[in-house]
Amino acid sequence: MKVAIIGAGAMGGAIARGLISSAPRFITSPGDLCAANPSPRRLAPLAEAGASTTCSNIEAVRDASLVILCVKPWLVKDVITEIKDHIDYSYAEIAVVAACVTISDLNEWLHKESAGSRSPSFCIVMPNTAVSLCKSMTFQVNGNGTCPLTLKAFGQLGEVMVIEERLLPAATSIASCGIAYALRYIRAAMEGSVELGIRAPLAQEMIVQTLIGAASLLQEPGTHPETEIDKVTTPGGLTIRGLNAMEHSGFTSAVINGLKASTPR
Numbered sequence: 279m280k281v282a283i284i285g286a287g288a289m290g291g292a293i294a295r296g297l298i299s300s301a302p303r304f305i306t307s308p309g310d311l312c313a314a315n316p317s318p319r320r321l322a323p324l325a326e327a328g329a330s331t332t333c334s335n336i337e338a339v340r341d342a343s344l345v346i347l348c349v350k351p352w353l354v355k356d357v358i359t360e361i362k363d364h365i366d367y368s369y370a371e372i373a374v375v376a377a378c379v380t381i382s383d384l385n386e387w388l389h390k391e392s393a394g395s396r397s398p399s400f401c402i403v404m405p406n407t408a409v410s411l412c413k414s415m416t417f418q419v420n421g422n423g424t425c426p427l428t429l430k431a432f433g434q435l436g437e438v439m440v441i442e443e444r445l446l447p448a449a450t451s452i453a454s455c456g457i458a459y460a461l462r463y464i465r466a467a468m469e470g471s472v473e474l475g476i477r478a479p480l481a482q483e484m485i486v487q488t489l490i491g492a493a494s495l496l497q498e499p500g501t502h503p504e505t506e507i508d509k510v511t512t513p514g515g516l517t518i519r520g521l522n523a524m525e526h527s528g529f530t531s532a533v534i535n536g537l538k539a540s541t542p543r
């Protein structure tokens with residue numbers, strides 16, 4: 279089965295690396311993947327990993343069963359116009375990875391006279407950059423049909439939730455942008471650690487393991503962040519002083535404001 283990735287930038291490249299590393303679970307071998315990008319420099323590492331690469335979007339989508347479109351949102355319409363006549367709507371699925379496009383936009387852009395009234399199977403997919411390590415939180419909004427190939431592909435690349443379109447803006451902010459917010463917390467904690475005399479690489483190791491622990495605690499059934507925080511905060515102790523100082527600096531408000539600011543309208 280051929281998978282085409284159109285746009286091999288940050289996200290397309292990460293998806294390609296994730297699919298290659300998870301072979302043979304979705305693609306049988308790296309050669310089943312064809313990545314297209316205008317500048318060859320993005321393609322070189324994928325070619326080295328065994329994927330087929332091309333600067334022609336049309337060549338990439340020919341005979342593909344799954345087309346994953348990963349270009350900037352404002353290019354989606356033009357790229358669809360370029361490739362749609364070369365995609366066989368009778369079997370191919372189209373997964374569009376782009377913020378701020380809607381199912382209604384895609385319905386209109388994907389329509390082609392030659393297909394009569396046949397609509398392609400398509401969906402919007404919103405992963406985060408951890409797809410490259412198969413640890414993404416990905417959302418899928420189906421436009422037409424259930425898009426089982428897309429679900430299976432992204433299921434190899436982490437967790438997938440099929441959601442309603444109305445939830446996608448918030449979900450994008452929480453997880454696709456949110457991975458950057460989590461990383462910014464880590465950077466902030468590293469800066470604090472350096473001020474406290476810990477070298478940055480050692481601080482990074484300490485903080486990352488602490489966050490893995492925190493996330494793992496919350497993966498246990500029936501728990502909640504505040505329940506776990508209560509276990510840490512000795513009355514009159516150290517942690518509550520730190521938490522209160524963070525709140526005086528607006529920690530919770532900063533996070534809420536950030537999530538709201540990055541929710542597409």
Ligand SMILES: NC(=O)C1=CN([C@@H]2O[C@H](COP(=O)(O)OP(=O)(O)OC[C@H]3O[C@@H](n4cnc5c(N)ncnc54)[C@H](OP(=O)(O)O)[C@@H]3O)[C@@H](O)[C@H]2O)C=CC1
Pocket residue numbers: 284285286287288289290314315316317320335348349350351353357375376377404405406407454455
């Ligand atoms: N980055 C992220 O974490 C996330 C991104 N997204 C979505 O993914 C999409 C891609 O974003 P991102 O990967 O960050 O952006 P990038 O700019 O990193 O990648 C876009 C790629 O598309 C290529 N490109 C430009 N024009 C065309 C074209 N006509 N045909 C084929 N490829 C083309 C670019 O090539 P060149 O560099 O040669 O111009 C570039 O490699 C966006 O719509 C974004 O909303 C969604 C979730 C998370």
Ligand SMILES: O=C(O)[C@@H]1CCC=N1
Pocket residue numbers: 377450454455
């Ligand atoms: O910042 C952005 O617009 C893209 C979409 C979600 C994550 N990155």
